[in-house]
Amino acid sequence: MEVFLISMMAVAAAEFGDKTQFLALLFGARFRRPLPIIMGMLTSTAVNHTMACALGLWLREHLNPQVLHWSLGLLFIAVAVWFLHLDRQDSEPRLFGHFGPFGTSFITFFLTEMGDKTQIATIVLAAKFNAMIPVIVGTTLGVMLVNAPVIVLGNAAGTRLPVRAVRLIGAAIFGGLGVLALSGIHF
Secondary structure (H helix, E strand, C coil), X not given: CHHHHHHHHHXXXXXXXXXXXXXXXXXXXXXXXXXXXXXXXXXXXXXXXXXXXXXXXXXXXXXXXXXXXXXXXXXXXXXXXXXXXXXXXXCCCCCCHHHHHHXXXXXXXXXXXXXXXXXXXXXXXXXXXXXXXXXXXXXXXXXXXXHHHHHHHHHHHHCCCCHHHHHHHHHHHHHHHHHHHHCCCCX
């Protein structure tokens, strides 16, 4: 139980103010369907953290950090372009649009968490405690405790926010994050 609680609290603390939290807010406002977004995030986080526990130590030793920075930077720029896409207000986003809110959330959150501090924390916690299940469940719950309310908040705000404003703000922030990641600045 101790490993579970430490894992949950450590990752929840790391998640406050993270880019994942902003993405959760934007998806809540954009899709206005919180349950599929929450389920997509939950599933992708569980898969991501399972991989981090099982393979993370090997990846940490053998994967070039520059590859992660370039991949993350390009992903953020792709999301920025997606937010600028002038699709109809009631249509699904076109980047992963045919996957719907669940699939789009799963793919985007999964990719965004690659190399993120919560994934690194999961790697370290698994290595320290040598206990996969409590670490996976604890870290996944920590991410969800911080982000699920933000998705619901985004959903509530989404009915009051103009879609164009959400799109422009999202594009500006993700474009900026992409440029920062490509320039090698850690955030």
